[in-house]
Amino acid sequence: MSSVEATIEAAKRLAAFTAIDTHFPKDAKVVGIGSGSTVIYCVERIVQKKAAGEIPADVVYIPTGFQSKELIINGGLQLGAVDGYPVIDVAFDGADEVDPALNCIKGGGACLFQEKLVAICAKKFVLVADFRKNSTALGTQWLQGVPIEVVPTAHAKVRQDLLAMGAKTVTLRLGGKAKAGPVITDNCNVIIDAHFGEIADPSTLAREIKLLVGVVDVGLFINMAAASYFGNEDGTVTAKFSNGDVKTIQ
Numbered sequence: 723m724s725s726v727e728a729t730i731e732a733a734k735r736l737a738a739f740t741a742i743d744t745h746f747p748k749d750a751k752v753v754g755i756g757s758g759s760t761v762i763y764c765v766e767r768i769v770q771k772k773a774a775g776e777i778p779a780d781v782v783y784i785p786t787g788f789q790s791k792e793l794i795i796n797g798g799l800q801l802g803a804v805d806g807y808p809v810i811d812v813a814f815d816g817a818d819e820v821d822p823a824l825n826c827i828k829g830g831g832a833c834l835f836q837e838k839l840v841a842i843c844a845k846k847f848v849l850v851a852d853f854r855k856n857s858t859a860l861g862t863q864w865l866q867g868v869p870i871e872v873v874p875t876a877h878a879k880v881r882q883d884l885l886a887m888g889a890k891t892v893t894l895r896l897g898g899k900a901k902a903g904p905v906i907t908d909n910c911n912v913i914i915d916a917h918f919g920e921i922a923d924p925s926t927l928a929r930e931i932k933l934l935v936g937v938v939d940v941g942l943f944i945n946m947a948a949a950s951y952f953g954n955e956d957g958t959v960t961a962k963f964s965n966g967d968v969k970t971i972q
């Protein structure tokens with residue numbers, strides 16, 4: 723691992739540990755676990771705290787896809803499912819880019835639909851990320867585009883729709899060397915990445931994309947997060963809250 727990669731991993735870990743230490747309720751019953759490389763550290767912290775008796779042993783954990791299901795099982799935690807537990811105390815998840823209002827782009831790992839389902843069922847939704855995701859405007863740092871989950875038969879039609887809406891690039895996400903053809907999501911759909919440049923009005927864009935026939939959901943999470951924790955290069959954590967407060971944690 724290069725020193726740049728090591729700094730990024732340390733930042734992710736710090737953000738995740740701080741978020742769990744701050745927002746995991748002492749009386750939690752049901753907790754959502756997001757997807758991606760940062761959430762791995764959330765689970766690491768939960769496992770540590772459970773072993774230390776600092777969090778209840780009987781919490782049910784709700785995954786947002788295949789990866790987080792494996793994290794929960796391998797961590798020896800109790801696995802639930804969102805259709806059995808539609809009320810979640812708190813959900814922790816990663817993000818690809820977060821703006822000052824805590825609106826974010828998600829779905830870089832193709833997990834956006836189940837992530838949004840778990841987030842909307844959660845009384846509190848907390849983001850964990852490294853410094854690269856802390857942005858002033860969506861679409862300025864995450865340049866591969868807004869991930870959009872689409873029913874496979876609709877991909878060509880939705881790509882046309884997105885171009886007509888002003889997208890600069892519209893790409894069907896492919897499996898690369900590991901798979902000929904498109905990435906298939908945990909819900910058996912495909913992902914289209916649509917880059918719109920700087921997104922002036924994320925809420926309107928999210929609504930317009932969601933209304934396209936064939937779209938299952940959009941990786942724009944609007945007004946959902948209560949707090950976002952960013953691990954920084956210097957070992958501090960920047961915490962941002964939905965009321966606009968910003969705190970640096972040493």
Ligand SMILES: O=C[C@H](O)[C@H](O)[C@H](O)COP(=O)(O)O
Nearest residue numbers: 758759760816829830831833
């Ligand atoms: O589909 C993937 C999810 O939205 C992830 O939470 C997001 O891509 C951030 O992932 P990472 O923590 O690996 O940067």
